Amino acid sequence: MNVLVVGYVWPEPASSAAGYRMLALLDAFRDQGWTVTFASPAEKSIHRANLPARGINEVNIALNCSSFDDFIRVLQPDLVMFDRFMMEEQFGWRVEKHCPEAIRLLDTEDLSCLRHARHQACKHSGEVSLTVGPDLLFSDHAKREVAAILRSDLTLMISRAEIELLTSTFKVDPALLHYSPFMLPPLNRKETEQLPTFEQREHFLAIGNFRHAPNWDAVLWLKQSIWPLVRQQLPQAELHIYGAYPPPKATALHNPKQGFLVKGWAEDAHEVMRKARINLAPLRFGAGLKGKLVDALACGTPSVTTSVGAEGMADTDTWPAPVADDAEAFSTTAIALYRDSPQWRACQQQGFELHDRHFQFQRHADALISRLNLLRADLEQHRLDNFTGAMLRHHTLKSTQYMAQWIEAKQRK
Known part of the structure; x- marks a missing residue:
């Protein structure tokens, strides 16, 4: 399988847990013998992982630029993973346009709308904010993030508590979610x-x-x-x-x-x-x-x-x-x-x-690969069952597409 990962940042395993979790996902793909390309519009830092040493291709891409269209038309990935919902917003419509048969996988890292809602609650109370009310939870941030989840074929969730929130409160179909926590080697x-x-x-x-x-x-x-x-x-x-x-x-x-x-x-x-x-x-x-x-x-x-x-x-x-x-x-x-x-x-x-x-690597890696293989074999029916996602791509996708094209046209002036 040919895999493209669109990264919000270049993975820094020594700087953040998100960095070493991303590397674990990339390693799980490479262990299958899959070709993996990591592309990001972010600047490369001195603390970034050495991806080529792990057999992973590196590509710099640009935001709001049709050069990505040319890149992905040539690459023709079978699977595209977006690192956080902002990358799905930016590049999802381009992937669907030029590689409609590619699986679109979203990795949330954490449910950022929940983190933001708790942050606001903490600012108001000064206390630990585990439970937040709908006035903070149902924010514009949440609408964007949940919309990206619904537009994607599958979303990786690091926490079962967040899966429960999405299915019970936001009414997201469990078939669109997959539990994928930290994947680590067993202790010696x-x-x-x-x-x-x-x-x-x-x-x-x-x-x-x-x-x-x-x-x-x-x-x-x-x-x-x-x-x-x-x-x-x-x-x-x-x-x-x-x-x-x-x-x-x-x-x-x-x-x-x-x-x-x-x-x-x-x-x-x-x-x-x-x-x-x-x-x-x-x-x-x-x-x-x-x-x-x-x-x-x-x-x-x-x-x-x-x-x-x-x-x-x-x-x-x-x-x-x-x-x-x-x-x-x-x-x-x-x-x-x-x-x-x-x-x-x-x-x-x-x-x-x-x-x-x-947190055993092999158990969670095997479960993820199995889920992706099943999804690939039944992708057409899976998408037919997700009418809400199709509806969001029909309307919302166009707005993000036209906004990106407007920004690109403006930059040419």
Whole structure:
């Protein structure tokens, strides 16, 4: 099969969970012997993955430009995957026009309309926002994203909680959705046994790309409300904060006297996480699955997070860490886990089991490839069954097409 992936950004596996999840999807395609091309209009960063070394072709493409039409007419992909709904809006109509038989696959990474709605709710309340009302959820952002899902033949969802939201609240046909969480190699038990012990570890860690709004909000909440409470009880403890692209407003929070250390970019996120005793992820809003929590499972580092952070990670009775949604409860929980060796070891072992039970690469890769093969064999009927999607392509698709053509014509002047 000839696969084209239209990327919102070039994958940066060391910068974000979205980056290494994208690489896992690309590897799943390549493992089938499929030809894979990754194309993006974004600028290439120094932290991007070396795709050619993985046998993946790289192509730069332009927004609102008919050069993409020429490119895709020659490539003639059998499958096109759009990285987030904005890429489907921009290029979906061009793919349908020039490669009508190609499967159109959408990867949401997370349900961004839910993340945005929770962000707005958090701004109003200042509290953890897991549940939001229809006034915030049914936004223009949601209409665009759900429309892209309906126009696509299949959409990859990283969280079962978001699948439930789409099917129950937005009434999306389950036949259009596929559960595809993080896909990771199984843990090596000999290596996990050699990880630093409770006694060999010290201090707290928080990690996350600073360009991602929930991560920056978490850093501020730590600084203003949570960490002062922790330091009252653990005056020698330190909080080491890592993340790609720290802005000056973040580095300005660095304060050694308070034990609040903004470290910035980590060359090896797993290395710094293995040294920490506790991973803190006080996320007041967000969506999808949290890569920092999955990384912590692999590193044997117990986490303290919120209900937003724990959402979709596991069944409520198997999530191997306490959950707290206000600053006082969060700090109390973090302090207790930091001091309690038996509880810490129990959380670590539950984390190892959860990692291999929920995020095994081969199981999820096989399920995805099987779903795509079934879809390819029955694509015509699948599209006939999705009348709403056909209707949206008939009307909405034309508006995005004409807007793109208008922008292109204007740029020629």
